[in-house]
Amino acid sequence: MKNVIFLTIDALRKDVLGCYGNKDELTPFIDSLQDKCIKFTNAQSTGPYTQASFPGILTSSYYLEYGRQKKCSPKRTLISEVLKKSGITTAAFHSNPYLCDYFGWNRGWDIFYDSMQDEVSDTVPYIKGDGINHKVDQWLSSYIKNDNYRPFFLWTHYMDIHEPYIPAREYLDKVDPSIDLSEDEMLILFKGIILKRDISNQEIVKLLKKLYDAEVRETDDYVKEFFKILEKYGVLKDSVIIITADHGDEFGEHNSLSHDGKMYSELINSPLLIYSNNRTSVKVYDKLVSHIDISPTIIYLFGLEPLKEFKGHSLLPLENYPQKGIFGEAIGKTSSHEKETDKPIYFYQEDDLKIIYREDDQSWEMYDLNRDPQELNNLINTSAKSEDMKKKLIPQINRWQ
Amino acid sequence: MNEEVKKRNPELIEKSKQVVREAFEKYDPDKCAITWTGGKDSTTNLWIIRQVCLEENIDLPQVITIDEGDAFPEITDFLVTISKKWHIDLKWLCNFNVLKCCQSHLGNDIQVKDLDERNQAELKRIEFEFESFPFEAESYAGNHLMKTVVLNKFIEESNTELLFMALRRDEQVARKEDEYFTHHEAGYLMPEHTRVSPILHFTERDIWENIKLHNIPYCPLYKLGYRSLGARTASNPGEVGIPAWEQDLENTPERAGRRQDKEKAMERLRKLGYM
Numbered sequence: 001m002k003n004v005i006f007l008t009i010d011a012l013r014k015d016v017l018g019c020y021g022n023k024d025e026l027t028p029f030i031d032s033l034q035d036k037c038i039k040f041t042n043a044q045s046t047g048p049y050t051q052a053s054f055p056g057i058l059t060s061s062y063y064l065e066y067g068r069q070k071k072c073s074p075k076r077t078l079i080s081e082v083l084k085k086s087g088i089t090t091a092a093f094h095s096n097p098y099l100c101d102y103f104g105w106n107r108g109w110d111i112f113y114d115s116m117q118d119e120v121s122d123t124v125p126y127i128k129g130d131g132i133n134h135k136v137d138q139w140l141s142s143y144i145k146n147d148n149y150r151p152f153f154l155w156t157h158y159m160d161i162h163e164p165y166i167p168a169r170e171y172l173d174k175v176d177p178s179i180d181l182s183e184d185e186m187l188i189l190f191k192g193i194i195l196k197r198d199i200s201n202q203e204i205v206k207l208l209k210k211l212y213d214a215e216v217r218e219t220d221d222y223v224k225e226f227f228k229i230l231e232k233y234g235v236l237k238d239s240v241i242i243i244t245a246d247h248g249d250e251f252g253e254h255n256s257l258s259h260d261g262k263m264y265s266e267l268i269n270s271p272l273l274i275y276s277n278n279r280t281s282v283k284v285y286d287k288l289v290s291h292i293d294i295s296p297t298i299i300y301l302f303g304l305e306p307l308k309e310f311k312g313h314s315l316l317p318l319e320n321y322p323q324k325g326i327f328g329e330a331i332g333k334t335s336s337h338e339k340e341t342d343k344p345i346y347f348y349q350e351d352d353l354k355i356i357y358r359e360d361d362q363s364w365e366m367y368d369l370n371r372d373p374q375e376l377n378n379l380i381n382t383s384a385k386s387e388d389m390k391k392k393l394i395p396q397i398n399r400w401q
Numbered sequence: 402m403n404e405e406v407k408k409r410n411p412e413l414i415e416k417s418k419q420v421v422r423e424a425f426e427k428y429d430p431d432k433c434a435i436t437w438t439g440g441k442d443s444t445t446n447l448w449i450i451r452q453v454c455l456e457e458n459i460d461l462p463q464v465i466t467i468d469e470g471d472a473f474p475e476i477t478d479f480l481v482t483i484s485k486k487w488h489i490d491l492k493w494l495c496n497f498n499v500l501k502c503c504q505s506h507l508g509n510d511i512q513v514k515d516l517d518e519r520n521q522a523e524l525k526r527i528e529f530e531f532e533s534f535p536f537e538a539e540s541y542a543g544n545h546l547m548k549t550v551v552l553n554k555f556i557e558e559s560n561t562e563l564l565f566m567a568l569r570r571d572e573q574v575a576r577k578e579d580e581y582f583t584h585h586e587a588g589y590l591m592p593e594h595t596r597v598s599p600i601l602h603f604t605e606r607d608i609w610e611n612i613k614l615h616n617i618p619y620c621p622l623y624k625l626g627y628r629s630l631g632a633r634t635a636s637n638p639g640e641v642g643i644p645a646w647e648q649d650l651e652n653t654p655e656r657a658g659r660r661q662d663k664e665k666a667m668e669r670l671r672k673l674g675y676m
Contacts, residue, residue: 097665097666097667097669097670097673098666098675100666102666103666116665116666116669117572120669122672123672125668125669125672125673126669126673162673163673163674164673164674190674191674194674195674258674336673336674336675337675
């Protein structure tokens, strides 16, 4: 039995990756992996920010399934709980405060590092990728010596791309050496522009995107280092590695910044790669899939029976994956913080057609992602398919009534 | 107590004593101070430092404790009793201005404008931008004013150069500076000083084994199941009714009962822009 290693990268947009068509060479290492990958070109998150997307990723359930709760509901089943019960070692290393012990994401892990006991810098309040890698290295170095070595499930999450965008000089130089900003100035951009969702100055928005790109370039190096660690301990060849992002990030595409409660592609269209050492050429899978399917896939990879609590379907074997519509939900917040008064937002997608319902103003939107990938042309009042699509989303919206 | 512990324990203590001796070689004991919360770690730390002082005929440096305004009575009693027993002239530190502003009542709101100049400046320093906050020792603003500020003021006013702390390496998983001595540069409202943690290499298990082996006194709350003691309203037992030393120390988090975890999460989220 192989190990399964799950690498998630916070706020990583799909369109910055070279293997998804970007020409700026921001991810040379991840791109170099693709020959050994199944590459999903149409994978969606279940929500546009961490609290809304991680229930989909690690519990194969939707954000509002158990009501609006800040903590991970005890009714959710974490993939770690299922695996641990089956005798698989489970280890998690991350630094996202929303996924920490306090919010209940520590269930089912033999090793759970959420960095909350460690000191972080004042400006960037999380452990950077090299720190996370160091923890993984320490753990693996002792784990592989263990007499009763068992296959393991390792989840690693990098925060580095998440705002505030304060890339190291070295990486900024790789993206645009002409940018001359101090750390303090980058922090001012964070507080004065990003937090205020101010997109009035296009030049500043472009500058922010470059800082973001530099963080992407930096993170690619952490992924490279991570693979080196796996190789050093000889576990790379015995592991399947799934790589994805929890959500994307916006740079004015729909009149805002960061990642609020919206369901457009810059926020929910995720990269998704499944790496296996014995693959020799890339397999591109372009049908619609969802993060909801990741935990069932991990179950499948460990040879366990599908779990009825999980809402998704294993992506593997590919030929058995059903063509289906996919769903997601969040709170339609318009700033970084979810307010009590903010109301839910839902989406449903089939092939290239995506319908969105915002409860706040009871508005509907529908987009043809093939013809209108930027989602600017709302078809809800003009398309013959609108009613049919509404009918498919409404039962999800009303599912508790 | 098994043989391995009996062999290992003197090595642990000797290492700590070496660090204490090194501290006294570098710093005049008059310029040193020892922090003591009444918890298991700082009591162990004090016990070791006191031993070195007795052996080397050095006057025990000033021992200080911080009253956060929300202490367990059991902890206060413990501090008083052991001070007498060990002949310690314990100095109690407190941010009285904050207590005054909330009439010493937990949960009462404190208006920032009512605080004195220093406290207001301190809140500005940590970029606390609200007009008021509820008085809780382990809230973001409360923690800073009731602990950090009090300690900094003491260091400044007493010209302390070295502070004995009781940090343990296993408590702080990825401590980058894995050193016994850490130097803190002067900054705005922050006096220059050095900190030393002689028990850095002790694990939670080592602490309990050492306490049992040498009959070191400990606060009775640990017997009720508390693993880590902070402010009263922010600490909960790990497993109720099971003494701390009988719990699964290696596989369950020591500080899980402390609300500080929540505060830390909130503080980081705030810095990410989420609050």
